[in-house]
Every structure is written in C-alpha cells, then in structure tokens.
Amino acid sequence: MTYTKWFTEHSQKHKSILKTLSNKSKNEIIDYFTYENMRANHIDFCLLYATNTKCHNMKNLNCYACGCPYFRFSDDGIDLLKGRIVYSKCIKSLGSQYVSENAIHHDCSSCEVPHKTKFVSDNFDIDWNEIMNEVSIESK
Numbered sequence: 001m002t003y004t005k006w007f008t009e010h011s012q013k014h015k016s017i018l019k020t021l022s023n024k025s026k027n028e029i030i031d032y033f034t035y036e037n038m039r040a041n042h043i044d045f046c047l048l049y050a051t052n053t054k055c056h057n058m059k060n061l062n063c064y065a066c067g068c069p070y071f072r073f074s075d076d077g078i079d080l081l082k083g084r085i086v087y088s089k090c091i092k093s094l095g096s097q098y099v100s101e102n103a104i105h106h107d108c109s110s111c112e113v114p115h116k117t118k119f120v121s122d123n124f125d126i127d128w129n130e131i132m133n134e135v136s137i138e139s140k
C-alpha cells in the first residue's frame with residue numbers, strides 16, 4: 001500500500017467516526033479515541049487492533065492523531081539524499097530513518113508524541129486535507 005492510499009483511507013475512516021460523535025465534547029471525543037475503546041468499537045481503524053497489539057507500549061495510548069500531523073511523505077519522493085530517494089520525513093526531526101540502498105523512509109517506531117493526550121488536545125483540529133496539500137507542494 002502506498003503512503004497516499006493509506007493516508008487517504010485513514011483520514012476518511014477518521015472523519016466517518018467523528019461524524020458519529022458530533023454530540024460529544026472535545027474531551028469526550030479524545031477519550032473515545034483511546035486505544036482500548038477504539039479497538040472495541042472500530043476494529044478496522046488499525047490493523048493492530050485485530051492482533052491485540054499496540055504500535056507503542058505505552059499507557060493511555062490515544063489513536064486520534066495516528067497518521068501524525070508532523071509526518072510528510074510522497075510516493076514519488078520528496079528529496080534526494082546521497083543518491084537515495086527520501087520518501088518521508090518528520091518536520092520536527094524526531095524519530096529515525098530506515099535507510100536502504102536506494103531509499104530513505106522515516107521511522108516513527110520510537111516516537112510516542114502523537115499518541116499522547118496533550119498532543120491530541122493541542123492538535124485536535126487537524127486538517128488532513130491541508131496536510132495532503134502540503135505534501136503535494138513539498139514534493140513538486
């Protein structure tokens with residue numbers, strides 16, 4: 001699956017769930033997106049739910065901002081670095097990188113930032129379309 005396909009499908013799932021929560025407050029919606037509740041009620045939101053595993057072994061893992069707003073990507077590449085195509089990056093320079101012979105992908109596996117309740121609260125009004133637009137601009 002490409003970055004764009006995953007991101008597009010994920011943001012649509014996110015929006016669909018939000019539509020069903022229109023009667024809830026911001027804090028109630030954030031609570032709703034806790035890993036345990038999402039796994040119980042939206043098994044198809046994340047592939048890991050079906051295996052009862054988490055992307056990060058942390059308490060109070062929140063799934064609202066998965067597809068982190070700091071992540072930038074392009075299936076065509078966003079940069080060229082020492083002969084390798086850079087397909088993704090973190091605009092806050094957190095995490096690390098997977099480097100292969102021809103490609104560099106960003107590695108968020110060590111970063112819990114977008115799964116923390118405070119981060120979700122601070123970035124509650126994420127506009128996924130805006131991120132997609134930024135991605136297209138950066139990759140031109």
Ligand code: SF4
Binds near residue numbers: 072089111113
């Ligand atoms: S490293 Fe952390 S902050 Fe950066 S894009 Fe990945 S999850 Fe987001």
